[in-house]
Amino acid sequence: MLDIIRKRRSVRHYLPQSIEQEKVDEILKSAMFAPSARHTQAWEFVVVRDKQTILKLASMKAHSQFAEGADVIIVICSKHFDYWLQDVSIVAAHIYLEAINQGLGTCCVEVFESKTYDKTDAEEYIRNVLDIPNDIHVFCLMPIGYPDPAFPFEEHQDSEFKQEKIHEEKW
Numbered sequence: 001m002l003d004i005i006r007k008r009r010s011v012r013h014y015l016p017q018s019i020e021q022e023k024v025d026e027i028l029k030s031a032m033f034a035p036s037a038r039h040t041q042a043w044e045f046v047v048v049r050d051k052q053t054i055l056k057l058a059s060m061k062a063h064s065q066f067a068e069g070a071d072v073i074i075v076i077c078s079k080h081f082d083y084w085l086q087d088v089s090i091v092a093a094h095i096y097l098e099a100i101n102q103g104l105g106t107c108c109v110e111v112f113e114s115k116t117y118d119k120t121d122a123e124e125y126i127r128n129v130l131d132i133p134n135d136i137h138v139f140c141l142m143p144i145g146y147p148d149p150a151f152p153f154e155e156h157q158d159s160e161f162k163q164e165k166i167h168e169e170k171w
Contacts, residue, residue: 002115008156031074031094035087040087046130054073057129058143063109072145073144080137092142106144110141
């Protein structure tokens with residue numbers, strides 16, 4: 001598992017290559033296998049492959065433009081409950097790691113408590129594009145694709161481990 005974690009990077013450049021449905025299914029399984037407070041599993045997912053819809057999602061704000069190159073975008077949503085935000089955060093981490101495990105790349109695009117280019121609510125923007133009900137939170141977009149080797153990245157190294165960040169028993 002640590003080998004997969006070392007490879008985890010925010011990938012923003014993708015090859016124009018279709019992702020096999022089996023790989024998308026494995027990513028979604030990993031998301032649904034995430035722990036959930038009180039086993040609520042309030043998460044919901046919108047899987048977007050339509051290129052015109054992907055372009056609309058990517059045009060939401062400056063930090064979402066790279067998503068136009070993705071073959072698939074998984075939109076992580078949730079019904080409201082006390083710990084929904086924690087649960088979907090873990091789900092996003094599972095998606096990151098399983099994407100790497102499948103030879104793919106992704107990068108989280110924040111939606112919750114974010115603004116669009118015109119300073120409107122990003123959740124509302126995504127709800128409108130994807131017909132998501134108003135009582136469902138939209139947490140983030142996870143654009144997924146085959147990483148473009150023209151934009152290489154290094155794996156995480158042991159030198160990034162900072163012992164001074166660890167406090168034993170007390171601060």
